[in-house]
Amino acid sequence: MTAPAAPKDFLPFTRPTIDDETIAGVAEVLRSGWITSGPHVKAFEARLSEYVGGRPVRALNSGTATLEIALRIAGVGPGHEVITTPLTWVATSNVVLEVGARPVFVDIDPVTRNIDLDRVEAAITPATRAIIPVDLSGLPVDRDRLYALAKKHQLRVVEDAAQSFGSEWRGQRIGAVGDLVSFSFHANKNITTTEGGCLVLNDEREAKLAEQYRLQGVVRSGYDGMEVEVVGGKFNLTDVAARVGLGQLPHLAEFTARRRELARDYFAAFAASSATALGLRLPIADFTQSNWHMFQVVLPGERLSIKRAEVMALLHAAGIGTGVHYPAIHLFALYRRLGWKAGDYPHAEYAGRNILTLPLFPAMTSADVTRVVTGLVGILEAHQKRTTR
Numbered sequence: 401m402t403a404p405a406a407p408k409d410f411l412p413f414t415r416p417t418i419d420d421e422t423i424a425g426v427a428e429v430l431r432s433g434w435i436t437s438g439p440h441v442k443a444f445e446a447r448l449s450e451y452v453g454g455r456p457v458r459a460l461n462s463g464t465a466t467l468e469i470a471l472r473i474a475g476v477g478p479g480h481e482v483i484t485t486p487l488t489w490v491a492t493s494n495v496v497l498e499v500g501a502r503p504v505f506v507d508i509d510p511v512t513r514n515i516d517l518d519r520v521e522a523a524i525t526p527a528t529r530a531i532i533p534v535d536l537s538g539l540p541v542d543r544d545r546l547y548a549l550a551k552k553h554q555l556r557v558v559e560d561a562a563q564s565f566g567s568e569w570r571g572q573r574i575g576a577v578g579d580l581v582s583f584s585f586h587a588n589k590n591i592t593t594t595e596g597g598c599l600v601l602n603d604e605r606e607a608k609l610a611e612q613y614r615l616q617g618v619v620r621s622g623y624d625g626m627e628v629e630v631v632g633g634k635f636n637l638t639d640v641a642a643r644v645g646l647g648q649l650p651h652l653a654e655f656t657a658r659r660r661e662l663a664r665d666y667f668a669a670f671a672a673s674s675a676t677a678l679g680l681r682l683p684i685a686d687f688t689q690s691n692w693h694m695f696q697v698v699l700p701g702e703r704l705s706i707k708r709a710e711v712m713a714l715l716h717a718a719g720i721g722t723g724v725h726y727p728a729i730h731l732f733a734l735y736r737r738l739g740w741k742a743g744d745y746p747h748a749e750y751a752g753r754n755i756l757t758l759p760l761f762p763a764m765t766s767a768d769v770t771r772v773v774t775g776l777v778g779i780l781e782a783h784q785k786r787t788t789r
């Protein structure tokens with residue numbers, strides 16, 4: 401990062417909340433003599449399985465590994481196409497390339513900022529095997545329409561729910577229903593294991609495959625039995641990380657509730673300002689389904705005399721951290737080399753240039769929200785493009 405060093409009272413865009421009991425628990429694991437995958441991973445998997453209504457769950461060392469293994473379990477490989485959104489963390493489509501398949505991007509709906517399901521059907525070809533929907537900032541993609549499409553065209557779904565742990569769709573937890581569901585427990589996600597992830601599977605056969613893919617393909621039996629049938633990698637979660645996750649899970653409901661309150665504060669503060677008159681676009685005001693992983697606004701790029709980076713620099717100077725989630729994937733050099741170009745997905749490109757993640761994490765206060773809104777609106781007001789009448 402090239403951002404200048406932050407002062408002491410700097411408000412970051414996110415920060416994990418880890419309690420003392422968890423910190424003490426981690427120290428215990430470190431002293432226990434067994435620090436990599438063991439009893440705490442098993443216990444973490446059991447709690448996660450309870451959370452998703454008893455479906456099998458396997459823990460892994462990242463959300464990226466989880467997505468890749470989900471694609472392998474779904475049988476996706478060379479010659480296959482996988483439909484996804486261009487406005488996501490690049491991991492979502494990198495894993496498609498990693499298994500030898502081709503990502504097929506479908507532009508976003510500029511209001512939800514998620515994949516536009518109206519455009520998915522036109523992107524399906526005989527090579528399509530799966531769809532990877534992403535719940536950007538925790539706002540769930542319409543699961544009814546998604547699974548109706550998948551059923552009609554006999555496609556697998558690998559839900560990239562990295563950002564939507566704690567979100568719901570029509571009263572059901574994300575992960576509790578559906579095909580393969582991938583979560584991330586990266587430090588910035590709503591609950592963390594420092595780094596980590598987990599995969600929700602359909603049955604024990606898939607769970608066994610996940611275990612093989614996550615650790616060198618090895619299957620053990622008895623005291624000395626070992627067999628290898630598939631090429632697996634090194635994707636196991638450590639007990640140290642699992643202990644962090646076990647300490648986070650009991651706080652999920654409270655974290656989500658707090659994030660929703662802060663999101664409401666954002667809407668109230670923006671409503672009392674000139675923000676929308678200045679062209680700022682707010683997210684969808686959903687307080688029942690989204691876990692508010694992020695509060696993202698879209699700057700009115702064409703109406704500002706400064707670029708997003710300058711807006712971020714001015715906020716940074718005022719002690720406010722922001723983030724960009726995300727630049728449109730198809731414009732990265734790697735993807736351009738594979739044939740994509742500017743103009744392919746105009747809504748994702750506009751969002752990719754203008755989207756801005758504002759601070760939102762459970763330990764933040766309403767006063768912090770006011771400070772962010774005042775700071776941002778002040779910058780928008782001061783840097784309007786002069787219009788010739």
Ligand SMILES: *Cc1c(COP(=O)(O)O)cnc(C)c1O
Pocket residue numbers: 461462463464465488489491492534560562563584585586595596597
């Ligand atoms: C965080 C994230 C991932 C990857 O998770 P890691 O645990 O960092 O590997 C994938 N997709 C999305 C949408 C994410 O936000």
